[in-house]
Amino acid sequence: MSQVRVLVGTKKGAFVLSSDGKRKQWEVSGPHFAGWEVYHVKGSPVDPNRLYASQSSGWFGQVLQRSNDGGKTWQPAGNRFVYDGVPGTHQWYDGTAHPWEFKRVWHLEPSRTDPDTVYAGAEDAALFRSTDGAQTWEELPGLRNHESGPGWQPGAGGMCLHTILLDPADPQRIFIAISAAGAFRSDDAGKTWRPINRGLKSQTIPDPTAEVGHCVHRIAQHPARPAVLFMQKHWDVMRTDDAGESWTEVSGNLPTDFGFVIDVHAHEPDTVYVVPIKSDSEHFPPEGKLRVYRSRTGGNEWEALTRGLPQSDCYVNVLRDAMAIDSLDSCGVYFGTTGGQVYASADAGDNWAPIVRDLPAVLSVEVQTLA
Amino acid sequence: MIRVVLPAHLRTLAKVSGEVELAVEGPVTQRAILDALEARYPALRGTIRDHVTHKRRAFVRFFACEQDLSHESPDAPLPDAVASGAEPFLVVGAVAGG
Numbered sequence: 001m002s003q004v005r006v007l008v009g010t011k012k013g014a015f016v017l018s019s020d021g022k023r024k025q026w027e028v029s030g031p032h033f034a035g036w037e038v039y040h041v042k043g044s045p046v047d048p049n050r051l052y053a054s055q056s057s058g059w060f061g062q063v064l065q066r067s068n069d070g071g072k073t074w075q076p077a078g079n080r081f082v083y084d085g086v087p088g089t090h091q092w093y094d095g096t097a098h099p100w101e102f103k104r105v106w107h108l109e110p111s112r113t114d115p116d117t118v119y120a121g122a123e124d125a126a127l128f129r130s131t132d133g134a135q136t137w138e139e140l141p142g143l144r145n146h147e148s149g150p151g152w153q154p155g156a157g158g159m160c161l162h163t164i165l166l167d168p169a170d171p172q173r174i175f176i177a178i179s180a181a182g183a184f185r186s187d188d189a190g191k192t193w194r195p196i197n198r199g200l201k202s203q204t205i206p207d208p209t210a211e212v213g214h215c216v217h218r219i220a221q222h223p224a225r226p227a228v229l230f231m232q233k234h235w236d237v238m239r240t241d242d243a244g245e246s247w248t249e250v251s252g253n254l255p256t257d258f259g260f261v262i263d264v265h266a267h268e269p270d271t272v273y274v275v276p277i278k279s280d281s282e283h284f285p286p287e288g289k290l291r292v293y294r295s296r297t298g299g300n301e302w303e304a305l306t307r308g309l310p311q312s313d314c315y316v317n318v319l320r321d322a323m324a325i326d327s328l329d330s331c332g333v334y335f336g337t338t339g340g341q342v343y344a345s346a347d348a349g350d351n352w353a354p355i356v357r358d359l360p361a362v363l364s365v366e367v368q369t370l371a
Numbered sequence: 372m373i374r375v376v377l378p379a380h381l382r383t384l385a386k387v388s389g390e391v392e393l394a395v396e397g398p399v400t401q402r403a404i405l406d407a408l409e410a411r412y413p414a415l416r417g418t419i420r421d422h423v424t425h426k427r428r429a430f431v432r433f434f435a436c437e438q439d440l441s442h443e444s445p446d447a448p449l450p451d452a453v454a455s456g457a458e459p460f461l462v463v464g465a466v467a468g469g
Contacts, residue, residue: 060418
């Protein structure tokens with residue numbers, strides 16, 4: 001019997017939501033790490049009972065937690081995130097130089113092949129890797145030391161490395177994205193990096209087509225077609241067919257192309273999901289209607305999915321790491337809101353129901369499909 | 372024994388309840404107490420002071436004997452009442468909502 005386990009990070013702790021393959025009845029476990037911000041929880045694809053959680057606090061800093069039993073019990077792991085060498089400066093919001101300072105881990109990406117190897121995306125932007133189950137961490141400094149690094153600047157949420165995609169076909173290839181520097185790719189397992197932002201246009205920077213400086217919110221990839229990436233940018237939904245060499249806009253008929261999340265159907269590489277948000281100054285759904293938009297054509301043509309979602313007076317946000325997709329035959333789609341709801345659809349987005357309604361603000365949602 | 376009172380979140384992280392008692396060799400200073408505390412509870416490393424510089428985290432305060440010792444030198448001797456265990460050394464999260 002299949003099972004799914006939804007891993008939810010919130011402003012005040014982590015929750016584990018479990019169900020069988022029908023995804024109708026849910027068990028809720030938590031809060032784990034109550035009172036702490038949990039930016040992300042993610043499981044190893046190799047050993048699904050191995051989970052990693054990023055726990056942080058304005059008072060007490062970064063803690064990394066690890067579970068070996070699917071989230072029933074947790075042990076603190078290593079939290080020593082130290083930049084390699086003398087970190088130098090990046091740009092502050094006003095364009096002045098600002099020292100690189102570690103604040104927290106936004107995203108954890110466990111290896112596709114080794115449960116003890118996990119990558120961490122940090123604020124201020126840097127990529128760290130552990131090969132001993134999160135006990136010790138080392139920076140992959142080639143990214144931060146890219147020649148454009150001193151010119152990177154934070155987005156409103158901080159200068160965060162929030163997306164890490166480990167290419168399923170090429171173990172040397174890694175994609176990352178930083179707000180507000182843009183997307184970068186390594187073809188040598190993280191040693192060297194280059195920006196992959198050609199085709200992006202951002203009116204919020206002096207040169208709208210600059211090589212770096214774009215506020216990329218999220219990138220998604222289907223494992224069967226790893227050179228095709230979909231991006232939700234600050235404004236604009238984008239697509240590349242050549243691993244980021246060039247991007248084209250696929251916002252099409254979306255009511256607004258601002259948003260944070262983007263994800264791809266488990267079995268249909270051209271079926272893409274976004275949650276349009278009104279604007280960069282009004283972080284809630286347009287018209288107070290919470291709508292997921294689905295494209296079955298790889299972008300440009302989008303349909304609103306509304307059944308079971310609030311269609312009036314809804315003013316929540318859906319943050320960049322807060323959507324996930326399971327891999328059951330009838331693919332499940334999940335997303336969490338800043339209002340504390342986690343919505344699930346067991347039929348690829350046609351119908352929705354809340355799993356929980358009253359959690360703290362949801363920062364991240366991941367799902368594991370268990371045999 | 373030195374008595375240390377941790378804030379609730381750090382008690383949870385260290386998996387302790389109530390006060391922590393520590394044996395400290397040599398002069399009783401903030402640094403000596405925190406070294407002993409982190410040696411006993413490695414999960415607390417980095418949560419009270421920086422891993423590398425050992426600078427106190429900005430929103431953490433140190434109180435004892437009704438005094439704020441946050442800005443004292445980490446190597447300054449602490450009051451005798453702390454050294455003797457008559458009074459605890461308090462690690463406090465700065466008051467803020469949220």
